[in-house]
Amino acid sequence: MLTRAAPDGHTSRDDSITVSACQGIHREVECVQQAILLALGQDTSLELTDIAVLVPNIDQYWPVVRQLFDRTEAQLPYCAVETGRSSYCAYADGVRALLTLAEGRLTRPEVVSLLRNNCFLSSMRLTRDEVDQWVVWIEKLAVYHGFREQPSGSVRFTWMQAFRRLRLGHIYETDMAALGEEYDELALRTSQLPLPPYADLASLDEERVGQFGAILEALFARLEGVRSSQTGGQWAAALSALADTFLDDSQSYADARMRRRVRRGLETLREYDVCCGHLGRAQSRLTIEDVTARLEPLLRAGSGSHGRALASGVTIGPIRALHCLPFRHIYVLGLQEGSFPTRDTQTTLDLRAVRRRLGDLSRLEQQQYWFLETLVSARQRLSLSYVCRDLQKDQVHHPGSALQAVLDYLGEMTGERFPLTMMPLKATSGRYFTEEAGPWMTQLDRDVWEVAVAELAAAGQLSAKDQAQAKRSIARRQSQLPEASEEAQPDCDRVTVDDLYWALYNPVQATLRRHLRLYEADLTDADTTTFDQEPFITDKREALNLVLDACHEMIDQVGHGETLTQATALGTQWIADQHAMRQAAGHAPDEEFGNIDRHALLDKLGQRLKGGDRSPGLEDLLQNIAQPDYHARVSLGSEQRAGAFHCGNPEIAEIELAGDLRHVWRDPETGACEHLDVVRGKIFGSDPTVDALRAFLFFLTLKVADSAVPEEERMIGDAPFTVTLAFDGGVRSWRWSISMAASAQFLQKVVLVAGAANYQLLPLRNALDRNMAKPWADMTIAHEAEREQYARILTERITEENDKPWGAKNLKLQSLLPIEVPDDAYLRVRARFQLFMDAQPVRKFR
Known part of the structure; x- marks a missing residue:
């Protein structure tokens, strides 16, 4: 990787690069610590200053690093670079948070920072779950800054309005439970109040709502008393009382030591008054800025740093600070999805979202560049790791895009899939000494492992069979990854119209959404606790x-x-x-x-x-709606909604279909139906768009439901249906004339695609590109060259879309699997989408 030389053939794999997956941050840091100790024992020329540990979020990793690296049985000298204020000591972090609130505007991120402090939680006897619920309330109640009324007299965006709305919501919601029919009327009146109540399931708990208001109001009231200028003695008394009330130092020895240090710093403020008296001066009044400047060096110096940066001990710090510095051994942690690269959130104040100029870099591009410099900074050994499972949330993580790119490159260089080392849950796991331990042994020294096996056997903790398996594993440390099954049976007995839509929109994405339980909302969530405007x-x-x-x-x-x-x-x-x-x-x-x-x-x-x-707009369209029979919503299967017209339970291949559709007009004489929808985007061409696909599938499902009932009870039968879409700038309509039998045959094929692990990358969105050939058109000799090049062009379109920043992708999930477009993509696309594209454009206006 460092020479960038393209080999004539595939290169042999060595242990200079390792990629591992760990279950939890604690286990990830523990594996790095063990690997460093092992490397120091193997190479006597390796110095501590030749080793660096890089993490994307130092605040998240620092407590675990201190806990493991400070253990007496395996203590490693280390130094920290840009660990951040809140990383050193919880008590120091709490004192800083209180000082920041005292001199600030009580903004959302400032208050949330204190709420999540361990010393504050212990002092107030709160749990993490309770504070997480508070943070949800703070976001929903639109709190940004300020405790009481603003200078204009408005309480909007302040903490006071949040307390009032939450308490009103609890009162109204509790009373509404016994109102019965008067609930809707009272709910309408309360929603129109100048300060509308807010209620959710958690706010029904009176104790929780009262605790939220009481603690924060007491905190803000105490902070108001330390905002004015005071003498040194008054500051010492006020801040000591404030810290004793809201911070608990009994969590660790470091917190207790920091508390004593802060007390000594406050005593110097009293000495300042004494000095003023000896000099014959009046006692000077100090501001909160003066006190903060006096305490900050004490908080920073007593935080527990180990040695000078880059001079003594293993260097630990964020990627943004150490990415360009060369080290012999580099360990990069936290490379899972969502952690690195982080999600590229945009704000209205970021002009790059409107127009990017030459030299503008997004957060994603900046982090990708940092990662590239980190790779080339490792001189001898590079170890990459990610957290494959969040043990607290029981959530599975996958490698981030940067790490996945490295794995793909290494696979191309070696000619085989690069092994991913799956670390056991515990360092003392017996899986280290069994036959199945091959992938995990790439970071263990052979001699050390043999000694460990002998010691376990002598202690009677390893059977003769396990000893034989361990010896075979010592000689053979090859990774064996299970191959994915190409065939899978449908895993559910109920398929919705939305599932059928995703199966045609992109079958790979539909499979991943179902099996990995990933959705677009999970990929775009932004942290709003940092918003203070x-x-x-x-x-x-x-x-x-x-x-x-x-x-x-x-x-x-x-x-x-x-x-x-x-x-x-x-x-x-x-x-x-x-x-x-x-x-x-x-x-x-x-x-x-x-x-x-x-x-x-x-x-x-x-x-x-x-x-x-x-093109005319929605106004002209509504004037031309002729069918008198209107249904605000039509539902099928088990998806029955209040006020919807229910049509039955259609079944295809022992699969129940379900779905619903808004705004359906029906001609009572012919049974012809028309659906009207308002969609995003603009008009392009005359062919049906992806926006019409969901309604198209619903009407086919409706025809299947009608085939199981008598003719007089059918809603549409064999009659045609029309889908009208109101875009931004015009209206388009398409009509289909499809029989009930043809509808059932088409849905049977789509159900098989939706229910199986179908990895044929034939996304409808890319197939409808204006620059692509039209497989559903007549197959003449003139199109033969297009048919041959269709798979290649479709692959290029998908690749171009996947190369966009993560936040701009329309097919985000398909990049998780190395799926290829089939060679006969032209014929497959034609067979799959022919019925949908055989639509007759309808000209509604003269």
Whole structure:
């Protein structure tokens, strides 16, 4: 890797690079410590300063590093680089948090930092789960900064409004439980209050709500008493009482030692008053900034650093600080998905999201560059590891994109899959000394292992059979990874229309979503506890959802007989009411920014109604709806919703199908149905888009349900159906005439794709690319060259999309598996999507 020389053939694998997976952070750090001790014993020329341990999040790893590296039986001298303030000592971190709150604006991240401090938790007798629920409330209640009213008199975005809304929500929700029919009316009135109540399942617990308000109100009240200038003696008394009340030093010896150090620092403030008296001066009044400047060196110096950085001991620090420094041995930890590279969150203040200029680097690109420099900085040995399972959440992790790229490269260089070392759960695991231990032994010294086997055998802890297996494993340390089964049976008896949609949209992604239980929301969650500024505009995604919901409300009104004018007025009023409710809840700007934001939402709604220059909008479409029989929602199978028209339980190949669809008009004479939906995006071409696929599958499922009932009870039967989509800038409609028998045959094929582990990479989204050939068109001789090149071009399109930053991918999950496009992709795409693409465009307007 360092020479970047392309070998003539495959290179032989050695132990200079190892990749391991550990169950939990504690086990990961423990394995690194053992590997360092082993390396020092093997190479007498290796110095401690030649070794570096790099982690993506030092605050997360530092407590575990100190616990393991400070053990007397295997103590390693080490030094820390940029460990962060909160990493050294919990008590020191708590004192800093209190000082920061005393001189700050009580912002969300400042308060959350104190709430999660171990000394604070112990003093207040709180658990991690309780504080996590508090953090959820803080986010939902839109708390940003400030305790009491702002200078303008408003309590929005403050902690006071959060306490009031949570208590009101508990009171109203408790009383509503006994109201019965009056619940909806009272709920509507309370949602329109200037300070709307907030309630969830956890807020029904009166003790928990009271504890949340009482502790934080007491904290903020005590902090207000130390904001003004005071003498040194007054500061010493006030801060000592504050720390004794909210911080507990009994958790560890380091905390108790830090508490004594802080007390001595506060005593120097009293000595300052004495010195002023001896000099004949009046006692000077100190500010909170003066006190913080006096205590900060004490907190930093007594935090437990070990030696000077890069001069004594193993160097431990974040990747961002050590990525460009060369070391003989480098150990990189925490390379699991979501940890490194981290998710690239965007804010409205980041202008790179609007327009990127030459030299602008996203967080993802910056971290990828750090990782590349780390790889080339290792001179002799490079050890990469990741946490494969979170033991607290019982959640499985996979290698991050950076680590997976290294594994793929190493596999190409060696001509075989690079072994991934799966570390046992415990360092004393017997799996180290059995036949199955081959993959885990790559980091163990042969001689040390033989001695350990002999000692266990002498102690009677290893049977003769295990001893023989251990000896064979010493000579053979090859990794054997299980091959994935190509065939799998459907693992469920119920398939939804949404499952069928994903199976056609991307079968690989559908398989991974089902088996790994991964969803798009899990990949895009951002940490909002660090937000300390109130919103200036409504989030782009939320704004679009508001506009789409307003359009759906208008469609319902027209479907139930209201005029277009009345429906338009209702949609406009709905936007205004929802924006006012979001303002009251703190999720939308107020005052002048609020007016600008509301007018922007109304303008977007108007654009949807008017359409574009070449295509009419939703307003013209609603005027041409002719069918009188309207259903706000139609449901199938077990997905029955309140107010929905239920059509039956269709079954295909012993699989129950279920789903629902909004806004369906039906001609009572012919049975022809039409569906109207408002979707994201703009219009491209005349072929059916992916947005119409879900409705298409629902109508086929509806035909299957009708085939099992008498003709007079059928909703659609063999009649045609139309799908109309209102895009941003126009409307498109497509009609299909498909029999019930043809619907059943097509769904049987799709159910097999959705139920099996189908790894044929034929995503409909990429197949509908405007630059791709159209396999569903007539297969003439002129298209023969296109058919031959179709698989290659489709692979290029998918590769280009996967090379985008993680946050911009539309097919995120497929990159978890090395799946290839089949050679006969042209014929397979034609067979799979022919029925969907055989749609007749409908011209609705003159």
